Amino acid sequence: MEILPRERPLRSNGFVLASQPERLGPLTPTPPGQPIEALREQYAAQGYLWLKELIDPALVWEFRSRYFAALAHTGLLAAGSNPRDGIYAGGGEDKRLVTAKTVEIARWAAYEALCLSRPIVDFYEAFFDAPVYLHKRMLIRFTRPHDPACTGAHYDLVYLRAGTDELCTSWIPLGEIPVEMGGLVYLEGSDRWGRRMEAEFALKNADLSPEERLSAYNRNMNEGGWLTKNLPELADRLATRWLIADYAAGDMVVHSPYMIHASTLNENPHGVMRLSTDIRFQRASDTIDPRWQNHWHPDDEKKF
Ligand SMILES: O=C(O)CCC(=O)C(=O)O
16 A cells, blocks of 8 residues: 555544655555464564455355344434445434444344354464464444544553453454545554553552552553543654554454554544444453453453
């Protein structure tokens, strides 16, 4: 993917991502059919794998249709639009109904079945060389166009400190998510910095109570466990690039719990909502963070 000068600069939480080549670059795709040893090496070197064409796109589109159809009664979708397209009505949805329905969807067997579809489980069993566990707390997010709140820069272990660090997040686009629709962006080389930061936090947290030491919100962390919302400043400070991608239905990105990532603004001009899920896998025999052993609920953030 060539990073051409952009007509509209990428934005995140009100900050503009610098577009010069030393601060913005392409995420490296991994084509299908690579031997597992090569995938492990690439993951260790990059902190992520962008697995192309892993999942049957028809399954992904079917789930996207079902997801938005289930939310149609809330007023979220543009009148007369096809749920598969996920076109935002532009406002006026009943937020209470939206929350109730998304809590229900997080418990759907059909959602879990998608997350446990054969190619995903096969990949992880080969990658970990062991039977795997899917964390029960699975997140599925839709992003309204021009919603200014984007995911801030963070690494996932901040929320998962009570279990093994040998775990992976799968970030799965549920539909097409071109750069302009605000998919995940990854900070190049940041698995290394994430490990260093976590070691520093561990030292700073040493005198806290065991419960507080695990907390993403303790006095040594920023609000919400995020490192910052200022993505351009972080890339400058670490002299590195944000890596961007046009994600397709059927892709799955696997990232390490130390890899720093964030999201950008969904600027789709036709009102198309971004839909994605992020789920976590580890060896079934390793310690599991108990806070992740229940279905997602909007109030469960308090546990972290
Ligand atoms: O989808 C997003 O905006 C955030 C996802 C995320 O933080 C993750 O996959 O760990």
